[in-house]
Structures are given as structure tokens and as C-alpha cells.
Amino acid sequence: MKELVILPREIITAIVSEIVCLMVLLAWLIRRTFKKRISELQVHYADEGYLTVGSKWLHHKSKNIYTVLYVCNTAHESTKYPITIVYEGPNGNVWAKSKERFLATMCIVKPILGAD
Secondary structure, three states: OOOOOOOOHHHHHHHHHHHHHHHHHHHHHHHHHHHHHHHHHHHHHHHOOOOOOOOEEEEOOOOOEEEEEEEEOOOOOOOOOOOEEEEEOOOOOEEEEEHHHHHHHEEEOOOOOOOO
């Protein structure tokens, strides 16, 4: 029968510390990859026409759902007059952001394909 090896407290602490560091690094990598993928999807959804009046979007930080009221300055895009999204919050407040800033802070609520 083999003997049970008891490790000193310092070694156990070091091992646990290394495991925690690796878990934090893994969580950071997953979050970074997820944010990048969400960003790519937002541009895709906007390009595919999901950024339309009545579409619902989730704010990354507040987790509130916002409804797009207007998509402005669409005749021609310029730096002087960027495409602007006007949207309403759950409390009735109305906000406006450039398309780029809107897509950076919002996540589309899953669109229903084939719905009007």
C-alpha cells in the first residue's frame, strides 16, 4: 500500500494561487473573445437591416431594453452628419447616438426571422 504524501502548507497555497490566476486569465480571455464576437455580430445585424425602427436592443451595462424610434441621416453618410439612432428607454426617455456608438453599447435582442 502506498503512503499518503502530505504537502506543506506553502506548496498547497502556491498551487491554489496558480489555479486562481489561471482561472482569472481564462475568464478574461473568454470575455474578450465574447465581446469581440458580439461586436462583429452587431455590425452584421446592422448591415443586414436589423437596425430598423421598432427593433429591440439590450444595453450591455444597464441590461435595459431599448426600442429604436428613428434612424436618421441615412441619405448619405459623412463625418459631419453621421447616421444617428434615436431610441427610447423603458422609462420613456429618448436618447440619440451615432450608429457606431450605438452598436458599441447595445446588443440586439434576438431577431425573429421572417417577422415584420
